[in-house]
Amino acid sequence: MKLIKFGQPGQEKPGVIIGDKRYDVSHLVRDYDENFFSGEAIENLKSEIHTHNLPEISAEERLGAPLARPSKIICVGLNYKDHAAETNAPIPQEPILFFKATSAIVGPNDDLIIPKTSTKTDWEVELAIVIGKKASYVSEENALDHVAGYVLHNDYSEREFQLERNGQWVKGKSCDTFAPIGPFIATPDEIEDVHNLRLWLKVNGQILQDGNTSNLIFNIPFVVSYISQFMTLLPGDVITTGTPAGVGLGQKPEPWYLKAGDVVELGIDGLGSSTQKVKAYEA
Numbered sequence: 001m002k003l004i005k006f007g008q009p010g011q012e013k014p015g016v017i018i019g020d021k022r023y024d025v026s027h028l029v030r031d032y033d034e035n036f037f038s039g040e041a042i043e044n045l046k047s048e049i050h051t052h053n054l055p056e057i058s059a060e061e062r063l064g065a066p067l068a069r070p071s072k073i074i075c076v077g078l079n080y081k082d083h084a085a086e087t088n089a090p091i092p093q094e095p096i097l098f099f100k101a102t103s104a105i106v107g108p109n110d111d112l113i114i115p116k117t118s119t120k121t122d123w124e125v126e127l128a129i130v131i132g133k134k135a136s137y138v139s140e141e142n143a144l145d146h147v148a149g150y151v152l153h154n155d156y157s158e159r160e161f162q163l164e165r166n167g168q169w170v171k172g173k174s175c176d177t178f179a180p181i182g183p184f185i186a187t188p189d190e191i192e193d194v195h196n197l198r199l200w201l202k203v204n205g206q207i208l209q210d211g212n213t214s215n216l217i218f219n220i221p222f223v224v225s226y227i228s229q230f231m232t233l234l235p236g237d238v239i240t241t242g243t244p245a246g247v248g249l250g251q252k253p254e255p256w257y258l259k260a261g262d263v264v265e266l267g268i269d270g271l272g273s274s275t276q277k278v279k280a281y282e283a
């Protein structure tokens with residue numbers, strides 16, 4: 001099943017994609033929220049969508065992030081060797097974790113707003129995990145029982161705020177519009193092998209990131225189990241699993257960053273693609 005939300009910002013309704021068409025399921029589901037991801041609701045929807053005559057949604061409708069605002073976005077840093085190398089960082093011995101504010105979430109094709117004083121706004125294509133059943137101290141063996149699905153995410157990052165302004169990375173990760181999520185959440189049955197998915201990103205048509213989830217240092221079950229040793233993962237929480245090489249910070253001979261007018265496109269096998277137009281901050 002592929003879950004979407006559609007409509008104007010703040011008024012999005014739940015929908016699904018079947019084949020190449022989008023359908024409204026707002027009469028069956030209130031929202032893709034903690035309650036939905038925690039229990040039977042997701043399984044019920046799966047069976048119900050085939051027995052109802054669902055209203056079709058126009059392809060022109062805006063897509064929102066395909067879930068209600070989660071309790072947290074947990075990010076894994078430096079989870080691809082080639083990305084650790086391009087940033088001159090050592091390969092982590094255990095996962096590096098940081099948070100991203102949930103207020104950064106926007107729809108997959110919404111504009112990226114360069115923050116007010118930013119000079120180093122950067123891109124990061126990532127595979128994100130959406131948590132299903134609540135996860136606390138889960139084993140690696142049972143970890144996938146706690147995954148509701150997978151989704152495309154661009155972990156936008158302001159490198160000066162992140163690396164030159166002291167303290168935690170969270171400052172460079174949480175600006176408004178820094179978390180375009182979607183187009184859709186794919187339930188695990190839609191994905192043949194989550195550890196063999198190509199992920200790519202282009203700026204103005206030029207391919208800059210071209211990786212594969214087979215190169216993750218810490219894989220999906222490990223990451224879910226690991227994070228659950230430190231905090232409870234609630235249904236609908238998002239874990240974003242790290243980015244491969246090719247970010248602005250890693251460009252040779254000189255790093256370069258986004259400017260107003262740029263267009264960022266990204267995608268992952270089986271999880272669709274998204275496009276963000278880059279805009280300057282306006283008060």
Ligand code: ZN
Nearest residue numbers: 124155242243
């Ligand atoms: Zn990242």
